[in-house]
Amino acid sequence: MLRDVIISRAIIESYFKDLLNNLELDVAIVGAGPSGMVAAYYLAKGGAKVAIFEKKLSIGGGIWGGAMGFNKIVVQEEAKEILDEFGIRYEKFEEGYYVADAIEVATTIASKVVKAGVKIFNMIEVEDLVVKNNRVSGIVINWTPVNMTGLHVDPLTVEAKYVIDSTGHGAQVTQFLLKRGLIERIPGEGPMWADQGERLTVENTREVYPGLYVTGMAANAVSGAPRMGPIFGGMFLSGRKAAQEILSKL
Numbered sequence: 001m002l003r004d005v006i007i008s009r010a011i012i013e014s015y016f017k018d019l020l021n022n023l024e025l026d027v028a029i030v031g032a033g034p035s036g037m038v039a040a041y042y043l044a045k046g047g048a049k050v051a052i053f054e055k056k057l058s059i060g061g062g063i064w065g066g067a068m069g070f071n072k073i074v075v076q077e078e079a080k081e082i083l084d085e086f087g088i089r090y091e092k093f094e095e096g097y098y099v100a101d102a103i104e105v106a107t108t109i110a111s112k113v114v115k116a117g118v119k120i121f122n123m124i125e126v127e128d129l130v131v132k133n134n135r136v137s138g139i140v141i142n143w144t145p146v147n148m149t150g151l152h153v154d155p156l157t158v159e160a161k162y163v164i165d166s167t168g169h170g171a172q173v174t175q176f177l178l179k180r181g182l183i184e185r186i187p188g189e190g191p192m193w194a195d196q197g198e199r200l201t202v203e204n205t206r207e208v209y210p211g212l213y214v215t216g217m218a219a220n221a222v223s224g225a226p227r228m229g230p231i232f233g234g235m236f237l238s239g240r241k242a243a244q245e246i247l248s249k250l
């Protein structure tokens with residue numbers, strides 16, 4: 001006979017074991033979109049202890065909808081090797097343009113990330129940063145429903161040697177530094193220009209404040225570079241670049 005209470009105990013013990021095990025990290029990644037998940041994958045493959053904190057129930061960020069809900073994404077020549085690394089199938093549309101199924105991209109990347117040893121905590125919102133001696137040294141987390149309902153409930157803290165802001169268009173994590181006057185300005189992304197946007201996403205992937213990296217759309221928002229629409233190579237290359245730079249410093 002199945003005992004309901006054993007089902008409860010299994011979930012609670014297993015979840016809190018994971019949570020306790022991820023309170024001290026090499027890298028805390030905020031946002032389970034394409035750039036954050038790719039960063040997590042390469043960091044874990046490189047031996048770093050890394051977890052992702054995602055405020056929504058679902059991972060994948062902007063992948064699922066492709067463009068306008070047409071669930072395909074485009075990837076350019078420079079990033080095709082990342083699709084190969086993950087084993088994601090694609091069709092060549094024209095020289096230099098590859099098209100992949102958005103659902104296959106999101107599910108395959110997520111599966112590889114988890115199997116590489118990354119714990120993804122969904123439904124947890126990062127609401128602030130830990131900053132000590134002019135260095136970001138952790139994240140402040142709360143249950144998403146607490147913030148959605150506006151309940152006055154204090155958060156918990158996770159310690160990390162590096163934090164990555166992979167929160168997409170809003171650069172939510174870097175905003176916390178702006179609010180505190182620790183950085184001067186977040187100009188926000190510029191209007192659509194795929195070619196420049198893709199190139200600059202990778203260029204703008206950097207440590208914006210000691211201990212804090214930005215990837216993907218957050219990198220362009222922080223540097224005022226163009227958006228690029230439904231082409232995702234820049235997101236993947238940005239995640240990989242952040243991972244490589246952080247691995248070289250750990």
Ligand code: 48H
Pocket residue numbers: 030031032033034035036053054055056058059060061062063124125126127166167168169172173215216217218227228229230231232235
């Ligand atoms: C926890 C949070 C918080 C928070 C947000 O938007 P994303 O998909 O991010 P990227 O930069 O990896 O990919 C961008 C891409 O999807 C895209 O939008 C493109 C290419 N646009 C081009 C264009 O022209 O529009 O994912 C960010 C994730 C989401 O899942 C959020 O829910 C999550 O971050 N998030 N998680 N705590 N405070 N804020």
Ligand code: FE2
Pocket residue numbers: 062169217
């Ligand atoms: Fe977008």
